[in-house]
Amino acid sequence: MGICGGIAAYRACDLIRELQRKGAKRVIPLMTESATRFISPLTLHSLTREEVHLSEMALDVDGLPQHIALAQQADAFLIMPATTNMLAKLAHGMADNILTTTAIAFTGKPLLIAPAMNTRMWLNPLTQKNVETLISLENITLIPPSSGLLACGETGEGHLASMETVLHALYRATHPERHLFSGKRVLVTAGGTWEPIDPVRVLTNRSSGKMGVAFADELYAMGAEVTLIVTSSVHLPLLNQRPYPVIRVERSAELAEALEGQFERTDWLFMAAAVSDFQVKAAEQKIKRRGQGAFELRLLPTDDILGRLASRKKTHQRIVGFAAESENLLDNAQDKLRRKSLDAIIANDISRTDIGFQSDENEVTVLLAEGSQVTIPRSPKPEVARRVLKLLEQKSTALESEPSPTL
Ligand code: CTP
16 A cells, blocks of 8 residues: 555555455555655554555565565555655656555556545646546556545545545455456346335335345446445445445335336346335325224335336346245245246345344345256355356356347
């Protein structure tokens, strides 16, 4: 991790902690001379327990010049914050400090650059030209700054990207299957719909949306162009800081409408949302207790969104449904796979308390239209998503040349 001299340097400390929490084996800090004026090498050493590299003139590491050894050791190189000066140096291939010498020796592996600077410096055509040069290189990912309050007191573009954005970018750049869904447009739905009863009450279900969001995150890391549609029941932290568009809906009719607008240009649809099968003709005013005992609600069926979309699917499109069942898991899932003409369905047993709704883990069986079944044993939801996606992509590619439009 390379840190340059800007006020956003202090945010490197939090990121280091988060990288460690997420399992980074080592975070090796490199600092420019001016970075040491903003945060101290001792801070970074205390956080990482690593030598903090400060000069390109230091002695060899493991029998190699320091910048060569560092470039060889790391799986990814993140420069955060990157100053205007650093962007200019990198874009021109300069090698005059420990960051630039290491960066120029760091080829064939992901180099991520997260700039932070004053808006006018960021928007200056010279800076933008340097950015263009940098992003034209295959191994470089630029993590664009966001809009926010800047150290100079102005508000505008140039604010260091959020920690969540940087983590997603790093995860994507280092993902072993980062090209698996490249060029694919993918729609994912997540969460339980809300069907209003009156302005206060809703009819909903226990879906937390965690499985669907895990699919969206993994698909993004696998190179897909993701759009996530989530319902009001999804309260996951930092959902608004995802690096892909997140659309919020409430009722199943709104979900259907949002899908309608996107479906034509979609290659894969993952319908993880728990859609209400019934809706209520909502009262305009809050329903009062009115002194009577029982109160009856008339439930009207909703549209089967997935079934309707699948009936219009084009040959290149792949449609994956989800079945959360409390009994006869595989028979019920198989029935839905056929009835809704899906390419695959992902079934999980909600009678188990250790997996499924609300839980961070899941165990699923993937049923494919071509007849095979694969069970993914109990694992954290992102891991389940990763394994399911690898399987689906493999099957899809294998059958692409065959006449059947299904997996
Ligand atoms: N689904 C949908 N529209 C609905 C109900 C469900 O698109 N009105 C989708 C879900 O998002 C899921 C799949 O269909 O991907 C299976 O959902 P499920 O509720 O299990 O299926 P139903 O057809 O509603 O069957 P049942 O309620 O009888 O189990």
